[in-house]
Amino acid sequence: MSVYSIKDLEHLSGIKAHTIRIWEQRYNLFSPQRTATNIRYYNDEDVKLILNIATLKNHGMKISKIVAMPVEMMQEEVHNLSKDDLSDEDQISALTLAMVDMDETIFSDILNANIEQNGFERAMMDVIYPFMRKIGILWLTNAINPAQEHFITHLVRQKIITATDQLSAKNDGPLFLLFLPEGELHELGLLFANYILRSRGYKTIFFGQTVPLNALEEVYHKLRPKCILTAMTTAPDPSGVQQYVDRLGNKFKDCSIYITGSRVVGQDIHTPKNMQVLNQFEDLFVLTTKQELQTFSR
Missing domain, CATH: 1.10.1240.10 (Methionine synthase domain)
Known part of the structure; x- marks a missing residue:
């Protein structure tokens, strides 16, 4: 069973921690356990309860009415709402x-x-x-x-x-290579980027997780892609990000490189002229117009 802090409950439900504490005291809503240092912690059942309360409250039900319900009735009310x-x-x-x-x-x-x-x-x-x-x-x-x-x-x-x-396989747009650096395993964002590109008619080759640059370089010289897209969330190590970005730009000078992820977004990273940081997925939507790609690509 997972363990949650009151801030976790706030984050999940959208209900302020201060309000949760008031409800806890006024309605005896939870019976949280405490750590050796007297800090409250909550369990899965508490999470389910606060999420059900938040859903009913968002639909206009008063907290006094919600907490008076047996848990089973509360769950049934939420289930009924789910039909709409x-x-x-x-x-x-x-x-x-x-x-x-x-x-x-x-x-x-x-x-x-x-x-x-x-x-x-x-x-x-x-x-x-x-x-x-x-x-x-x-x-x-x-x-x-x-x-x-x-x-x-x-x-x-x-x-x-x-x-x-x-999606249709008849794509005739510029070729994108999509990959993640060595040690990077978080591929959901890149998978979705692959979907976005293909849905707009671009050719893609998806290499996925933890790809060495030398291996990517071999494919690059063979296929001559128009663009490369990568994401850096947990790799490389923060101290090595700038060096990695420099290597990436130098190895693939003849194509446009797009990078995203928490290792580069909002960071003080210098990017080569053929490289652009994507701050959010909406940026990719803009780039997938052919005019924008032709403006940036070499």
Whole structure:
């Protein structure tokens, strides 16, 4: 069972920690355990409770009425709401509940319904990525365990690959090589970028995780791609990012290089003339117009 701080509950539910403490005292809402240093911590059942409360409260129900319900009735009310069109925020809460319970059926049902209604791209941008950002913060604070993180990553990865496989193979745009540096394993963003490029008619070759530059260089000289796209989230080591960026620019001078990820976004990194940092996925949407690519590419 995972362990959560009150700030984790705030992050997941959108309800301020101060408010949670007031509810805890006024309504005897939780019975948190305490560490040896007297710091409160919460469990999976507490997370499910606060997410259900947040969903009902977002739909106009008063907190006094919510906390008077038995837990089973509260869950039934949330389930009834799920039959209607849920807001993005409610869907993110529902995905989090599915993650806590490791319930693949509910998780897939929520995503499939959103994809059917809004299309895969909008589902990714409006629900899946905000959800993954929340989970990413919990991962960094050790609030969720590796099994939960792998469970979610695997399901989202499957959705992206399935959506990409359904695209037409008749792409005649510039060729992109997509890869992650050695030691970099977080490929969901790059997989989605591959989907975006292919959906707009560009050719792509997806190399995925932990690719040595020497191996990439061999392919580069053979295929002569127009562009290279990579992401740096946990690799290289912060002290080696500038050196890696310089090597990347020098090895592939004759094509446009796009980089993203927390190792470079918002960092004091000098980029060569043929390289551009993408701060967010919306930047890629702009770049996938042929006019923009031709302006930047050599």
